[in-house]
């Protein structure tokens with residue numbers, strides 16, 4: 001925590017207001033849980049954490065709304081499980097701008113949103129891409145340092 005200058009705080013109530021979504025306790029809880037960590041959270045993990053408060057169908061519906069509205073983006077991990085992370089502020093309804101690279105650690109299976117942009121890829125004529133995702137696979141910083149210290 002050396003750099004305190006950038007505003008990393010995510011205010012769920014404000015996000016709902018900005019996207020003119022009705023503010024319900026459950027919607028706020030889902031955003032709070034996802035904003036808690038810098039790594040993406042998988043759907044099964046969310047179900048486990050919020051299972052007592054929110055049933056699966058409701059959770060699924062909330063995640064879909066958030067994805068539609070440009071609040072969350074979904075990243076599939078190597079096992080085909082959906083993971084969710086908070087979008088960049090430039091994301092809007094119908095248009096995601098999460099062109100950063102995703103890093104899927106093959107050891108802890110966590111997905112990181114990296115602040116690195118993939119080089120532009122030219123589409124063939126007649127193809128219009130509305131979103132692009134790049135996923136890198138390998139060993140994350142945490143797992144690498146655990147290997148070095150022998151833990």
Ligand SMILES: [Zn+2]
Pocket residue numbers: 070071072073087088091095096097098
């Ligand atoms: Zn997005």
Ligand SMILES: [Zn+2]
Pocket residue numbers: 105106107108109110139140141142143144
């Ligand atoms: Zn890892």
Ligand SMILES: [Zn+2]
Pocket residue numbers: 073085098100102112113114
């Ligand atoms: Zn991301």
